[in-house]
Every structure is written in structure tokens, then in C-alpha cells.
Amino acid sequence: MTEASAVQGRVSGRQITAAVIGNALEFYDFTTYALFATELGRTFFPAHTAFESLMASLLTLGVGFLSRPVGALVIGRVGDRLGRRPAMLLSFGLMGLGILGLVLIPPYAAIGALAPALLVLCRLIQGFALGGEVGPTTAFLIEAARPGRRGLVGAWQSASQAVASLAGATAGLALSQFLTPVQLDAFGWRIAFGLGVLVLPFGLWLRRGLPETLHQDEPVAGPEGQGWRIHVRPMLLGLMMIISFTTSTYVLLYMTTFTSETLHMSRGASFAASVANGVSGVVFTLLGGALSDRLGRRPVMIASRTLFLLCTLPAFLLMLRFRNAPTVMLCTGVMSAFSSMSVGAALVAMSESMRKDMRSTGLAVIYALGVTVFGGVAQPFVLWLIRATASPVAPAWYMMAAALVGIIAMCMMPETRPVDAGAGAAA
Secondary structure, three states: OOHHHHHOOOOOHHHHHHHHHHHHHHHHHHHHHHHOHHHHHHHHOOOOOHHHHHHHHHHHHHHHHHHHHHHHHHHHHHHHHOOHHHHHHHHHHHHHHHHHHHHHOOOHHHHOOHHHHHHHHHHHHHHHHHHOOHHHHHHHHHHHOOHHHHHHHHHHHHHHHHHHHHHHHHHHHHHHHHOOHHHHHHHHHHHHHHHHHOOHHHHHHHHHOOOOOOOOOOOOOOOOOOHHHHHHHHHHHHHHHHHHHHHHHHHHHOHHHHHHHHOOOOHHHHHHHHHHHHHHHHHHHHHHHHHHHHHOHHHHHHHHHHHHHHHHHHHHHHHHHHOOHHHHHHHHHHHHHHHHHHHHHHHHHHHHOOOHHHHHHHHHHHHHHHHHHHHOOHHHHHHHHHHHHOOOOHHHHHHHHHHHHHHHHHHHOOOOOOOOHHHHHHO
16 A cells, blocks of 8 residues: 555544644734734834834834745645655745744844845745645645545645644734833734744645655546646636635734724733634534535535625724724634634635645645735735725725625535545544
8 A cells, every 4th residue: 555545544643733833933923913013013113103103113023925926836745756745845944044034134233234134034934934834725625635634624725824823823822912012112023923843844844744645546637638628717716715715814814903903902902812813713623624524525615605795884983983992803703604614614625626636736826826926915904904995894805895796706606525524424
């Protein structure tokens, strides 16, 4: 029995952890940056006004998205040619290099303009690595799982983002309680990023032990010999869905800044909003994946994304009306729940709609393009949108428009759940 055939259907918790740890580190890094965007702005981008400093910080966060499509093509192709495991090792190693560099960069006060330049370089390295992370890891998860468990196992890719967001928010909340604002500016944010660095050796060790799934037998999603032509439709629909997901994901991560800068609530309350986002994301992403194994990918992702569309505006109005921590946590948690349920099922559906020999690159490219264009600018765009419209409800309309784009694509996406998956899920 080959290594590939041996793994199929018996994916272990250790293998799931190894596969998703890179994606988790990405979102821990992003969440931590978003949480400490104000402190990072003052450290690396001293300016005349707080708005200018924060905007520069958020734009630098977005710079890392520019290199994602290149990383998607390079590392995604490695995954389709050499295997999922070497691609995952490459992306994780580069990711670690970027986050370690960020921790060690001296402030602007010490080295001047070199400080923001090095910060941009670290973000570009991270972006390259992360561009090629989702494709190979999602491909591994659905190839390692039996057909009736693909939804649940594949959902761990998205759930890991919520776990990481929760970890980042918890770290931020703890640091805000024990450190003064001056200490947060000086070194508190470095401690938060440093906690992410600690998982690097563990993650590399886990990934080195993964079996390879590229060469195992699997029914193909389309005829051979037609190249990328058979993937144009699923990739376009997938891109529309990624645009919808990445907009809601990154705007929900912005809720920490929104709570403190727009609602003018305490830092503790703003971190609590991210905790609610993380907890809700973990639970409902996995629930959505499990339900998609029983009911199908389409009904789960369409119903939950529609509920997200309907609840977004009332949630923002409630937060503006009451402006207290319980309301912010409740509203953020509900929006996160409906958004997360659709993401896990949709990533699996996108992967299942592609031929195996093109799956890693295809998923990596559409994910990287969607996140680059809409994720990278989400937070600075929302900051600008609120200021330009003088309306704190503006982020709600932005997310609702993106949700509608996703729903249209989901309605056009064929069902990809294997015909015997329902029985397998119940087994």
C-alpha cells in the first residue's frame, strides 16, 4: 500500500493541525497587526495627525497582499508538480521569516525611514508565502479525508483562521490589561507577534511528517487534455465567492479598530469584539462544514450567506445605538456566525470543482487574487469610507454588497458533494 493510499480516509488530528497551522499563523499575524495598528502606526509612521499615522499603518498591512498572486502561482505550482508537502513546507518557512523580521525591526525613532522600509519588505515576504498557502493545504485536507467527511475536515482550514483570530484577540486583550498605553507602544505589540514566532519550529516539525496525497487515486473533476479551459467557470465563480468572504472576514477583523476609533469605546471592549468574532468563527465554520457533508455544499453556503446579508445592517445599527461591550460582542458574534458557516463549505466546493492536477494552483490563484484586491484594501478602505461619508454604518453596506456578489456565484455553482457523501458523513 502506498503512502498516498494509506492516508485517504484516515486523516488524523495531527495531520489536520499540520495542514492548517500555516493558515492559522497567517491570521494570527493579521489579527495582531489589526489589533495593534494604532501602536504600529506610532512606532513606524510618526505623522502630524493620528489619522495619517493609522492610515499609513493599515496601508502597509495591505502591501503584503500585492505579492500574494506571485506566491500563489509559484508555490501553488510546486504543490501540483512536486507535492502538497513540499509546497506547505516552503510557504511556512517563508512565513516564519517574515513574522520574525517584523518582531525585530527597530522603531522609526532609532533608524529613521529604514524602519518602515523593512516593515514593507517583511510584509511582502509574508504575502508571497501566504499566497501559496491556501491552495496546497486545502487540497491536502480534502484528499486526505474520505468523501463523506470532506466538508468537516476541509472546514478546519477556515476554522483555523478563527482560532488564530481568537488567539490574537486574547493575547491583545491580556496585554491591554497588564500594560500601559506607553508600554504597548514600546514593546507590547512585539510580545504579541513574538508569541506567533514560537509556533514556527513546531509547525515545521509537524509538516515534515505529513504523508503525500498528490498521487493517490481520485475521480477527476473534468476530462484530461483540456488544460485550464475547463476551470474558467469554477474559477470565476470561486473568485466571486472569495471576494464576498474576504470582504466580510477583514471588515469583521476591523471591528477592533471600529469599536475604539468610531464608537470611542475602551481598548478592552474593542479586543472583546475580536474574541467574540473568533469564538463564533470556530464553532460555526465547523458546523457549516459538517452540515455540508449531510445537506450539500450549495444549500449550506447560500442559506448562511443570505442570513449574513440580512443581519449586517441591523447589527451595526444596534452597536451604534447602545455602544456597550455586550452589544458589540453579540452583534459581531452573530455576523461572524453566518459568515463563517458559508466559508468552510465553499472552500471545499471550490476544491472539489477542480481537477486534482490543477487544484493547488487554481485555488491558490483565485484565493490570492480575491484577497489581494479586496482583503488588502478592506481596512484602509473602510477607514476612508467612514470618514468620506461621515456615516459609521458605511461598512455594513460594503459587506452587504459583497455578500450579494457571493450569493449570486453560489447559486450558479453546481453541487460538488460526492453522491455517497451523505452516507459517509453518517458513518
